[in-house]
Amino acid sequence: MLKIIWNQIWNQRRMNGWIFLELLITSFFLWIVLDPICVLTSTKNINPGYEAEGRYVVRLAMYEQTHGKFDAEAAANDSMKVEHYNRVARIIRDLPEVESIAIPVQLCFPGSRNWSGSQLFRDTADVAQKNFAHLQWYSFVKGTNPFVTYGMRDAITNGPVSVIPEKEGIYLSENLAIELFGTKEARGKIVYQSANMSSGLEVLGVFSDYKHYDYTQPYALAIYFEKEIEASPWMHWRYPFVFKLKEGVNEEAFIERFTDEIAPTLEWGNIYFDSIQSFSEVCEANNNASGIYNKIRMHYALAGFAILCIFLGMLGTFWIRSNARRQEIGVMRSMGASRHTIIVQFLTEAALLVTLAFVCSLPLLFNYIHMEGLFDDIFAPGRYPIVSDKYWVNSFGLHFSIVTLITYLILLLVSLIGTIIPVVKAANILPADALRDE
Numbered sequence: 001m002l003k004i005i006w007n008q009i010w011n012q013r014r015m016n017g018w019i020f021l022e023l024l025i026t027s028f029f030l031w032i033v034l035d036p037i038c039v040l041t042s043t044k045n046i047n048p049g050y051e052a053e054g055r056y057v058v059r060l061a062m063y064e065q066t067h068g069k070f071d072a073e074a075a076a077n078d079s080m081k082v083e084h085y086n087r088v089a090r091i092i093r094d095l096p097e098v099e100s101i102a103i104p105v106q107l108c109f110p111g112s113r114n115w116s117g118s119q120l121f122r123d124t125a126d127v128a129q130k131n132f133a134h135l136q137w138y139s140f141v142k143g144t145n146p147f148v149t150y151g152m153r154d155a156i157t158n159g160p161v162s163v164i165p166e167k168e169g170i171y172l173s174e175n176l177a178i179e180l181f182g183t184k185e186a187r188g189k190i191v192y193q194s195a196n197m198s199s200g201l202e203v204l205g206v207f208s209d210y211k212h213y214d215y216t217q218p219y220a221l222a223i224y225f226e227k228e229i230e231a232s233p234w235m236h237w238r239y240p241f242v243f244k245l246k247e248g249v250n251e252e253a254f255i256e257r258f259t260d261e262i263a264p265t266l267e268w269g270n271i272y273f274d275s276i277q278s279f280s281e282v283c284e285a286n287n288n289a290s291g292i293y294n295k296i297r298m299h300y301a302l303a304g305f306a307i308l309c310i311f312l313g314m315l316g317t318f319w320i321r322s323n324a325r326r327q328e329i330g331v332m333r334s335m336g337a338s339r340h341t342i343i344v345q346f347l348t349e350a351a352l353l354v355t356l357a358f359v360c361s362l363p364l365l366f367n368y369i370h371m372e373g374l375f376d377d378i379f380a381p382g383r384y385p386i387v388s389d390k391y392w393v394n395s396f397g398l399h400f401s402i403v404t405l406i407t408y409l410i411l412l413l414v415s416l417i418g419t420i421i422p423v424v425k426a427a428n429i430l431p432a433d434a435l436r437d438e
Helices: 002-011 013-044 072-076 078-093 146-150 174-181 251-266 279-290 292-324 326-334 339-372 396-427 431-437
Strands: 055-062 098-102 117-122 132-141 170-173 190-192 200-207 221-226 241-245 271-278
Touching: 013 292, 013 339, 013 396, 055 078, 055 279, 072 078, 078 098, 078 241, 078 251, 078 271, 098 146, 117 174, 132 174, 146 241, 170 174, 174 200, 251 271, 271 279, 279 292, 292 396, 339 396
Parallel strands: 132 221, 170 200
Antiparallel strands: 055 241, 055 271, 098 241, 117 132, 117 190, 170 221, 190 200
């Protein structure tokens, strides 16, 4: 049967030329627009390393000199600023619905637009071996627990991260520990903040990989604790609050109570309540601001356009072809060929055309990838991310193969749907009617 179909395709090569050219172009185009969709969808589904449910960010603001409530004495007295801030912290910490609280320094929570990066070094005598890694910094006010508040897990035990408040040190993400020491068992090792091996810090714990942004892979992260809150004109921006609600708390009812009852009590000196957002809302706002949603929508629209072109092309081609071959169909039916056999023959013919065009598009794809590269996490803020082999998008072979397979299956499915509609209509005709029409 395949030999007959190949002969049929070759004998009608002039008619097949246009649909073959369309399939060739749309195969190339569809692969390019599907690549970012596949990568971004896969990246979005990576475990973020924290829990968003029941986590909220409270931001404060400060009255300016022109405001009627401005307190000149509080503005000039640093100790009063800190005391007023601590009063706000106590109110939030003592809420019956709140389980734990963390005070990040400079918006260190997922989805925030703030991003602070640097390098860490490890001591090594092997000059040929890499001894540093680029990373993102998170810092918190000492005495608070970001690991419980954020829902971060220990990379070794998968339990809560143990905080040692009496020791000065640093906590590393799993990918950072592996990059520096080749293992996530890095507790007790020493890292340095400068290449001259000064400012040594003991690694007090290793936590699971963490995503600062939804649509980027986990970046290397280090967490440390500052000693105390510093008074400044910008402390309302520098020190937001993050808290975790207790299990079973009705979040909608809590937010309503917080807005109506708690927020008015958070005004001390020049400090006052500004806003409250969940982790999910912060990440959503960042995704909108970064333009990632617009990029995804654009690629879905382009993919839809390519699929529509394929569908209409196959529908039109096989509609004309099935009508032109009514006599052939009548002869086949009169010789005992079933309706199913005729449909399968036409579908196989379409599948072979699609496969041939798709295979011919692969050299064009390889040339494009050689020049442009595979799609990457373009919104990653750091220039030197750790490329983990845990994710298929980082392997050229897997990346290319998976996107190619998805593209081919979509192309084949749409083509077969566009083919079967006119073919089923043609196969339903009675042999005598088909022969009489001819």
